Amino acid sequence: MCQKTIGGIFVNTMTEYYLESVEALRDLEPTMERMEEEGLWDRVSRVSEPNMIAGNVTGVIHTYRKREGGSRAMP
Numbered sequence: 001m002c003q004k005t006i007g008g009i010f011v012n013t014m015t016e017y018y019l020e021s022v023e024a025l026r027d028l029e030p031t032m033e034r035m036e037e038e039g040l041w042d043r044v045s046r047v048s049e050p051n052m053i054a055g056n057v058t059g060v061i062h063t064y065r066k067r068e069g070g071s072r073a074m075p
Contacts, residue, residue, distance in 0.1 A: 007065070007066055007068060008065070008066040009044070009063065009064070009065055009066070010041065010062075010063070010064045010065075010066065011061065011062070011063050011064075012061070012062040012063075013052075013059060013060070013061050013062075014059065014060055015052075015053060015057050015058065015059055015060070016048065016057075016058040016059065016060050017057065017058075019060060029062075032062065032064065035064075036064070039067055040066065040067060041064040041065060041066045041067055042064065042065050042067060043062075043063070043064055044063040044064060044065050045061070045062075045063045046060065046061070046062050046063075047060070047061040047063075048060055049061060
């Protein structure tokens with residue numbers, strides 16, 4: 001069971017390649033958008049950063065701010 005907290009910032013970084021190629025991550029961004037629609041958090045930014053990792057690999061940085069009172073039951 002997750003403990004409820006007030007406020008907070010969530011930052012996620014990964015390569016764009018993972019978002020596109022890893023089956024378990026393909027629904028990540030749509031899930032983040034649904035969570036925003038549900039009132040759980042607000043997107044602060046989504047940045048695509050070329051050359052974030054050596055070898056000309058593009059990275060993605062997601063930043064969200066949790067809304068006060070925004071929570072849902074977690075398994």
